[in-house]
Amino acid sequence: MQKLFGKVIETKTFSAEEREVSLGRKLQELRELAGMTQSELASRIGASRSAVSRIENRADVSVAALKKFVSGLGASLRIDASFDASSPVTLRIREAFEVEQTSDDQLLFPIFEEEPFRTGRDVVLSIKPQYSAPILDGTKTVELRRRFPVQVPKGTLVYIYSTSPIRALTGTARILGVEKIALAEMWDKYSSVACIERADFDAYFTGLGEGVVIKLGNVHQLARAIGLEELRDRFEFAPPQSFVYANPLLREALKHESSSLPH
Structure with missing residues (x-):
């Protein structure tokens, strides 16, 4: 079931014949069900009416366009x-x-x-060494991301996984807050503590108008970095592209293994 503008809409399983209808047609039906014209939706998502019309006439739609379309209807996309x-x-x-x-x-x-963060869960963040090192030495106090749940509770524990060539769990931190803001404002407010060059910043956020700032504190470097091979053997760990909820076994093991891990 999904709630849209105060109405409860039942999910439906379509037959093989119904699935032949294009995704665009289904989006059109959803827009009409929400009682919204193409022009009204276009205004909500910052697009032209013709752009909305093109989406509704396509047999396939990109995830980015699909997300934007349903967000304009007041819904969130889940695949x-x-x-x-x-x-x-x-x-x-x-x-x-x-x-x-x-x-x-x-x-x-x-x-x-785009769902609420799973409360009570630790996370593993994959971070390139040139950015994870300054986090561990206290120089870098924010991590910038294209996408990250903004509902993360303050105090959530983060395991820092330094990517290639280090490929190891190197430290922990606590999330002090998460902020989703326009990129221009992000650069003005946080570039001095993000330890990133402007060219790299612009390249990373290409195609976006806003991004996410993860504010970090209570940073601890592990007394012994735990390499990828050991992480795989002991925890069946696979490095996430961005972040992943941590296996509870990982925290339990590290609590007994490292006195530097915050409780």
Whole structure:
């Protein structure tokens, strides 16, 4: 079920014949169900009416365009991968993440979603060494991201995974706050503590008008960096492209292994 403008809309499973109808047509039906004209939606998402019309006449739509379209309707986009409960990867996914068990036979893993952060969970952030090192020495106090949940509770524990060539868990920090702001404002307010060159900043945020600032504090460098091979062997760890919810076993093991880990 999904709530849209105070109305509850039932989700529907379409037959093979119905699935032949283009995605654009389904988006048009959703817009009409919301009682919105193409011009009204265009105004909400900062596009022209003809751009909305083109989306509604396409058989396929990019994820970026789809997200923008549904956000203008007041909805959020969620795309899931559905695994059979007997799949060998299901147990690993369930252990590492909070995922939705829809029945005894099916598990849903979110591929793309804008949902509230899973409270009470630690996260692992993959960070390039040139940015993780200044975090650990206290020079860099914010991490800039194209996308990150803004509802993260203050005090959430972050494990810092330094990517290649280090490829190791190197430290921890606490999230002091998360802010989603326009890129111009982000540069003005945080460039001095982000330890990034303007050219690299512009290249990283290409195509976006705003980004996310993760404010970090209570930083601790691990007494012993834990390399990728050991992380894989002990925790079946796979480095995330951006961030991932931490396996509870990881924190429990590190608590007993390193006196530098904050409690």
